[in-house]
Amino acid sequence: MxxxxxxxxxxxxxxxxxxxxxxxxxxxxxxxxxxxxxxxxxxxxxxxxxxAAVVDGKGNLQVPSDYRTAYQMLGSWAVAKEDGPGSKDLHVVYASPGTIAAYRKDGHFPDGAVLVKEVYHATTQDMTTGTVSSAGTLAGWFVMVKDSVGRFPENKLWGDGWGWAWFDATDPQKTTSTDYKTD
Structure with a gap:
């Protein structure tokens, strides 16, 4: 037992x-x-x-109202005039919060990253330091949203891994783009 x-x-x-x-x-x-x-x-x-402040449920884009204060400046460059000295346009690019750090870490833009490019018509004049181009009037904005999963296949502003749209300076809420491949 x-x-x-x-x-x-x-x-x-x-x-x-x-x-x-x-x-x-x-x-x-x-x-x-x-x-x-x-x-x-x-x-x-x-x-x-x-x-949320950039893309609606159908994939329509707009310029985020707070990009200059909430985003990080990514860089800027000038586009040369085709004739004569100076620049035709100046481009200033901003990236949504966390985008730059994620890119440095992984070598690619993370899904949902937003890039906003301001495009200015340049003014060029001779100064004591030489020929100088500076930002003149704002021509508009180019907005891009990284899309790694193809969220809006029926929207012609989305493709090749991005949502793309141009906005004239007169209306940051309504794009003049109709198709990212042609615009």
């Missing part, structure tokens, strides 16, 4: 260890699943948060 009790106790202890190990494994899988789901929700909300 003592041996029988020991045998059942031993089997019971082994079963308890197996159940305990399974419980730990299931708990670990639950944590992994929750972390993955949270990461996906975080990615989705980051895309939606970054682009």
């Amino acid at each position: 003592v041996n029988e009790r020991y045998r059942f106790t031993s089997i019971g202890n082994s079963a308890m260890r197996i159940v305990g190990a399974l419980g730990v494994a299931l708990a670990g899988l639950s944590v992994i699943g929750a972390a993955t789901a949270y990461g996906q929700m975080e990615k989705r909300s980051q895309y939606e948060g970054t682009t």
Whole structure:
């Protein structure tokens, strides 16, 4: 009888260890699943948060009203005149928050990244330092949104991994672009 009790106790202890190990494994899988789901929700909300002021539900773009204060300046350059000294246009590019750091880390623009390019007609004049071109009147904005998953395949402003649109300086809410391939 003592041996029988020991045998059942031993089997019971082994079963308890197996159940305990399974419980730990299931708990670990639950944590992994929750972390993955949270990461996906975080990615989705980051895309939606970054682009909410730029893209509507149909993929129509607009110039974000706060880009000059909320975005980081990515860089600027001048486009040379075709005839004579100086520049024709000046371009100043801003990137949505986190875009520059993500690009430096991964070498590509993250999904949902927004780029806003201001395009100015340049004024050129001779100064004591030489021929100088500076920003004149604002011609408009070029807005791009990185789209890694093809969210708006039916919208002609989206393709090749980006949403693209030009906005005249007179209306930052309505694009004059109709097709990113031709405009």
